[in-house]
Amino acid sequence: MELLDDKMRVWTDSAQYVKPSPGVYVLYNRKKDPIYIGYTDNLEETFANYVNTEFDGSECMQKTSLYQRIFDENPKEVQLRLIEEFKKETGEIPRCNSEIKIETH
Numbered sequence: 001m002e003l004l005d006d007k008m009r010v011w012t013d014s015a016q017y018v019k020p021s022p023g024v025y026v027l028y029n030r031k032k033d034p035i036y037i038g039y040t041d042n043l044e045e046t047f048a049n050y051v052n053t054e055f056d057g058s059e060c061m062q063k064t065s066l067y068q069r070i071f072d073e074n075p076k077e078v079q080l081r082l083i084e085e086f087k088k089e090t091g092e093i094p095r096c097n098s099e100i101k102i103e104t105h
Contacts, residue, residue, distance in 0.1 A: 001032065002032070002068065003026045003068065003085075003086065004024070004026055004068040004069070004070050004082075005070070006068040006069060007068070008028070008066050008067075008068060009066060009067055009069075011064050011065055011066060012051065015047045015050065015051050015067065016048055016051055018047055019044060020042050020044035020045060021071045022039075022042065022071065022074075022075045023039070023040060023069050023070055023071040023072055023075055024037070024038070024070055024072055024075045024078045024079050024082065025037075025038050025039075025046075025067055025068065025069040026068045026069075026082070026094075027064040027067050027096070028064070028065060029063045029065055029066075030066075034086065034094045035060060035061070035063060035064065035094050035096045036064075036095075037079055037094055037097055038079065039076050039079035040075060041075070043069060043071070058096065060096040083097060
C-alpha cells in the first residue's frame, strides 16, 4: 500500500542522500506495509539522524526496509491528512505512529 506519489526506495541505500528541505515521509516494513508517517522541516537531517542512531532505539521503526518521501512547505498538514486517509481506509493508524501522540485539529 503506497501512500505517496514517489517511488519506493530502499531505506539505507539512499536515505542519507536527500535534500535539506521540509517534507513528509512514509516508512514501510519488508511487506510494504506503512509503519510510520512522519514530517520534518529538514529531511536530510532527520534521515541522517535515523541512520546514525538506528531510529534511536525505536523497535517499531527499526523494522523499516523501504521509504517514500515528498518535499512540501507544509509537511505537518500533509502528514495529518495522510494519517487520516490511512485511518479511513484501514481503520487504524500506522503501527509506529500509534506509539507516539498524534496531534490533530
